[in-house]
Amino acid sequence: MAHAAHARSSTPRTGPVLTATWLGLTLGLLVGAIAVGQTHVGVRAGAATLLVMIAPLTIAIFVHAIRHGFGSKAAALLTALTFVATAFRLALL
Numbered sequence: 706m707a708h709a710a711h712a713r714s715s716t717p718r719t720g721p722v723l724t725a726t727w728l729g730l731t732l733g734l735l736v737g738a739i740a741v742g743q744t745h746v747g748v749r750a751g752a753a754t755l756l757v758m759i760a761p762l763t764i765a766i767f768v769h770a771i772r773h774g775f776g777s778k779a780a781a782l783l784t785a786l787t788f789v790a791t792a793f794r795l796a797l798l
Contacts, residue, residue, distance in 0.1 A: 720774065728780055728783075730787075734756070738795075756791065
């Protein structure tokens with residue numbers, strides 16, 4: 706029986722969170738925070754959907770980072786500040 710060389714391992718990759726992950730979350734939060742303030746109802750709905758999906762993901766990434774390492778602490782801090790600023794922005798709407 707042939708074995709596929711490209712088969713994925715059943716064990717998940719663990720390690721510190723990549724800087725690109727932190728920057729991607731930050732960008733998503735910024736885009737959502739800016740777009741939610743637009744006047745077009747479709748843009749606002751899309752932004753709200755983006756933020757509803759990205760908020761639990763951001764929290765999950767922080768939990769993973771606590772367990773396995775933050776990688777870039779500066780990028781993690783930037784993401785945390787953006788997350789808090791987005792929450793305050795939504796509270797003011």
